[in-house]
Amino acid sequence: MVENSKRDQTIVSLQLNYKSIEIAESMTDLGSILDWEGFRTSTEVSAVVIQSTILAMLISIGTSIISFRAALQKKSAAMVWLGAFCATYALWNLFYLVSYTQRDISLAETTLTATAAHRGHLILGVILPLIAAKFISLIFFSRRATSRMFVASVTAVIILYYSPVEKYYFLANALTGTFILICFSSLAFGLFRVYRTTENLKLKTRSYFVLVGLAVCALFSLVGQIRAESAIPLIPLPYVGNILTAVFLYFLFQMVANPRLREIRELMLRGIRILLLTLILSSIFLSLLAWVGKEDAELFIFNTFIASFIILSVLEPLRSRMDTFFLKQFIVDRYEFEELLKKLPKRLRGAKTVPDLCEAILNGIRESGRIYQTGLFLWDQNARDYRLVEPSNLNFKTSLEVDHPLIAFFKGHPDPLLLEQDHEVPVEVQEALREMHTHMAIPLHRQDELLGIWLLRTSLRSTNPYTSFSDQEISRLNTLSADIMSVLDQLQHFEGQERQKKLAALGEMSAALAHEIRNPLGAIHGATQLLETSPSLLNSEDRECVGILRMEVDRMQKTVNQYLNFARTQEEPVSIFIDTLLRKMIQEVQPKADRTGTRLLLDVQPEIPPLMSDPLKLEQVLFNLTQNACEAFSKTVTVSASLAPQGMLISVKDDGPGMPADVLPNVFTPLFTTKRAGSGLGLPICKKIIDSLGGSISVESRLNVGTTFKILLPLAGEKAARMVN
Numbered sequence: 001m002v003e004n005s006k007r008d009q010t011i012v013s014l015q016l017n018y019k020s021i022e023i024a025e026s027m028t029d030l031g032s033i034l035d036w037e038g039f040r041t042s043t044e045v046s047a048v049v050i051q052s053t054i055l056a057m058l059i060s061i062g063t064s065i066i067s068f069r070a071a072l073q074k075k076s077a078a079m080v081w082l083g084a085f086c087a088t089y090a091l092w093n094l095f096y097l098v099s100y101t102q103r104d105i106s107l108a109e110t111t112l113t114a115t116a117a118h119r120g121h122l123i124l125g126v127i128l129p130l131i132a133a134k135f136i137s138l139i140f141f142s143r144r145a146t147s148r149m150f151v152a153s154v155t156a157v158i159i160l161y162y163s164p165v166e167k168y169y170f171l172a173n174a175l176t177g178t179f180i181l182i183c184f185s186s187l188a189f190g191l192f193r194v195y196r197t198t199e200n201l202k203l204k205t206r207s208y209f210v211l212v213g214l215a216v217c218a219l220f221s222l223v224g225q226i227r228a229e230s231a232i233p234l235i236p237l238p239y240v241g242n243i244l245t246a247v248f249l250y251f252l253f254q255m256v257a258n259p260r261l262r263e264i265r266e267l268m269l270r271g272i273r274i275l276l277l278t279l280i281l282s283s284i285f286l287s288l289l290a291w292v293g294k295e296d297a298e299l300f301i302f303n304t305f306i307a308s309f310i311i312l313s314v315l316e317p318l319r320s321r322m323d324t325f326f327l328k329q330f331i332v333d334r335y336e337f338e339e340l341l342k343k344l345p346k347r348l349r350g351a352k353t354v355p356d357l358c359e360a361i362l363n364g365i366r367e368s369g370r371i372y373q374t375g376l377f378l379w380d381q382n383a384r385d386y387r388l389v390e391p392s393n394l395n396f397k398t399s400l401e402v403d404h405p406l407i408a409f410f411k412g413h414p415d416p417l418l419l420e421q422d423h424e425v426p427v428e429v430q431e432a433l434r435e436m437h438t439h440m441a442i443p444l445h446r447q448d449e450l451l452g453i454w455l456l457r458t459s460l461r462s463t464n465p466y467t468s469f470s471d472q473e474i475s476r477l478n479t480l481s482a483d484i485m486s487v488l489d490q491l492q493h494f495e496g497q498e499r500q501k502k503l504a505a506l507g508e509m510s511a512a513l514a515h516e517i518r519n520p521l522g523a524i525h526g527a528t529q530l531l532e533t534s535p536s537l538l539n540s541e542d543r544e545c546v547g548i549l550r551m552e553v554d555r556m557q558k559t560v561n562q563y564l565n566f567a568r569t570q571e572e573p574v575s576i577f578i579d580t581l582l583r584k585m586i587q588e589v590q591p592k593a594d595r596t597g598t599r600l601l602l603d604v605q606p607e608i609p610p611l612m613s614d615p616l617k618l619e620q621v622l623f624n625l626t627q628n629a630c631e632a633f634s635k636t637v638t639v640s641a642s643l644a645p646q647g648m649l650i651s652v653k654d655d656g657p658g659m660p661a662d663v664l665p666n667v668f669t670p671l672f673t674t675k676r677a678g679s680g681l682g683l684p685i686c687k688k689i690i691d692s693l694g695g696s697i698s699v700e701s702r703l704n705v706g707t708t709f710k711i712l713l714p715l716a717g718e719k720a721a722r723m724v725n
Contacts (some may be wrong), residue, residue: 014119049228049239053097059246060090067253078256081135086249087130088124093242095121100228117164120175126156129183134188136210139256140194140203149183155321171601177225181218188214203647206255213252217245269326275301277319282313337370341476345483354378354491362486365456366393370473373437373457378488379450382711385665385697386452398661405432410443411450416474416481440469442481445490454481455581473723517556526552533714575610576618578641585619586639589626593637598630603640610646611715618713621686621697625652625709628682632656634706647695647715653708660702 068082070076098117132151137146156179157486188211195207198257215235221241226232228239254494256565327335344364351357358376365371375394377386386400386407400407405428409417417425419439433441437457444452458469469477532543586600591599622639629637636656641650659667666672668687691699 007167030562046228046239049100049224050097052224052239052243053093053100056242056246057090057093057097059243060086060093060249063246063250063253064090064093065146070253070257074257076256078135078138079253081131082249082252082256083136085131085135088128089245089249092121092124092128092501095124100402115166118169119160122165122172123160125158125176126153126160126183129180129187131189132184136191139210140191140207149186150658152179154274162267163571177222177282180224184214184218188218209255210252215246217241217248220244222306264385269330273319273322277315277323280318281315282311286448331507333368333370334473337368338472338476340364340368340478341473343705345481348483348487351487354488354495355390355489357484357487359391361454362389362391362393370458371456375438375455376452377455378444378452380665384696384700387665394436394438394457396455406436406453407442410441412455414443416443416444418469418474440474440477442477444481444485444488446485451485454484461666528553536609576613577610578650579604581615581619582622582639582641582650585622585626589623589630592627594632595629596633598634599636600626601636601638603638605642608641608643608648611713613713614689617689618693621689621711622650622652622684624682627652629656629707644712646712648713650711651708652715653706655706658703658707659706660703662703664699668697 055572064083064086067079067086071079071083082099095117097115099121102114103176130149133146133149156176158177160172191207191214195204195211198204198207202294219241220238221244223237224239224241227237267556324335327338344360347360347364348357351360358378362374362376365374373394375392375396376389377400378389379385380387380399383399385402386404388396388398390392405426406417409425417429417433417440419433436455438455439458440456442454442456443450528546532546532550582602582604590600626637626639629652632654634656637652637654639650639652641648643649667683670681670684687697690711690713693713695711697709697711699707699709701707
């Protein structure tokens with residue numbers, strides 16, 4: 001009995017020891033789950049993963065090179081960090097390729113082992129969010145997350161460096177992937193906050209673009225890693241995350257380097273179009289090659305030729321049809337706008353006058369919902385500035401002076417200017433664009449002459465990310481502006497010819513009418529003088545009536561003389577000294593100034609050279625301008641003469657009541673007058689005289705400030721021209 005009891009205890013003890021060994025072995029097997037081989041359900045290496053990784057590495061290296069080159073050229077810190085991210089991502093793909101294939105590779109005299117690649121690609125993976133945070137902080141001016149990202153990344157690098165990654169690769173890989181996903185999610189949340197809060201159009205558009213790209217790349221990268229590690233072997237997941245990331249890095253380079261923001265919808269649809277074209281053309285190629293047998297080389301070459309021919313034949317029509325389809329279905333406002341731009345040139349060619357042309361442009365462009373406000377400024381020869389024409393609805397001032405920043409900029413730049421392009425233009429031009437609330441300004445040039453500016457606004461809110469114009473829209477607007485200039489040039493030429501014909505007819509009629517009236521008027525004037533000296537005229541009332549009769553006859557003779565002067569041809573100009581002529585003219589006007597209580601001032605630049613002019617006619621012009629200033633109840637009238645780059649500048653400036661803006665364009669129009677007893681020929685005669693002398697006359701006036709007439713005349717001889725220079 002005792003022996004049996006001892007034997008049973010021994011058996012129980014052996015059984016317990018065996019169970020302990022089994023438990024220990026099972027625990028060891030449980031720990032091996034965390035190992036590399038225990039994690040991967042299949043050790044088979046996928047050729048798609050290898051090829052995708054190599055392609056992503058090559059794209060990243062190329063983007064890194066052009067980013068660093070752009071950083072050196074433009075001295076851009078953002079380009080430096082973008083290049084650093086691309087280089088780090090290329091290294092990550094290299095290390096992951098070695099780790100995935102479990103093969104050592106030799107680089108120059110260095111060998112990269114699979115064991116080192118396990119640890120290396122994990123360390124590079126946790127560094128990527130830090131570089132991305134630095135790049136994003138430079139683009140979006142937000143550095144709050146950079147310091148926290150730095151601490152987290154450095155901590156993760158230290159842990160990965162000193163941890164037994166080779167033994168617990170599954171755990172290290174899972175934790176590292178989770179860390180990277182959390183970091184990029186934090187960056188995405190920061191971008192979303194920028195998109196929601198910023199009022200800057202450029203930041204809003206860029207944040208939306210980067211946010212969408214970051215989300216897509218993160219999603220497909222996660223799916224690709226699951227595919228690479230064969231975590232879900234039953235589902236054929238795509239491995240395209242690293243290629244999408246490399247392509248997205250190139251688009252980031254374009255976003256930073258491109259002086260003009262591309263519209264987000266355009267970029268997205270372009271990517272979809274490329275993907276669909278690739279699928280369609282690949283299906284064509286594969287369907288033809290599917291006929292080829294394994295050993296039929298002749299059929300292979302023939303079908304390859306046929307496939308290439310079909311692809312080249314259908315590529316361009318297919319791309320055009322896809323563009324039209326996507327625009328019509330997804331970007332309706334752009335589709336309608338481009339269709340409208342195709343129809344507008346025909347409407348422009350139907351315009352008969354310049355106002356008709358302006359109405360066709362401004363009303364026609366607003367038929368599409370793409371354009372909310374528009375304004376057209378055209379050069380006004382009389383006012384010597386750029387006037388806002390009807391029916392413009394841009395809420396801005398009605399004229400632009402010749403020294404306005406936009407006018408000065410476009411005189412040397414024939415290309416359109418976009419609001420998002422403001423970092424490449426002077427500060428004053430940036431401020432002018434924002435002040436005018438316009439998203440695009442198009443200059444209208446005729447050779448080297450700036451005839452006008454066309455302003456376009458696409459949205460009522462500058463924070464709208466879809467206000468950016470696409471390349472296609474800019475191209476069509478450029479073509480339309482060329483059509484506008486062609487039609488405008490023709491209409492202005494025809495209107496000028498018609499105006500000359502009317503003026504010539506008016507001059508002939510004026511001369512004939514004046515000659516017919518002048519003779520009987522002279523007889524009436526002589527009879528009136530005889531009546532005034534007649535001794536039989538004793539009644540004071542009769543004398544007063546005769547005096548009124550003589551004054552009215554004098555006024556009629558003055559009007560007749562104006563008509564004759566308007567029709568009279570000019571004589572040959574001679575060299576005269578302006579200071580002598582101005583002093584003589586002021587002496588003649590002084591009696592008139594004494595009666596109106598006006599002070600006359602003369603300001604002539606010393607040692608001013610002579611000029612070419614008709615002294616009698618020029619004196620008549622200055623006399624009329626100065627006399628008009630006195631009659632406007634001005635307290636002070638200043639007549640000045642100085643040198644200008646184009647010749648001699650003579651100005652007559654008063655501090656009278658000024659003229660309304662709607663009157664200025666018509667001051668040189670014959671028979672237009674605001675005076676009760678005016679003939680409407682005084683200023684037109686002045687303009688005709690100055691034009692005949694090869695000069696120009698302009699007027700500037702502001703209500704309750706005063707009026708200034710400026711006359712620009714050529715100087716006499718080469719010596720005078722050298723003095724100007």
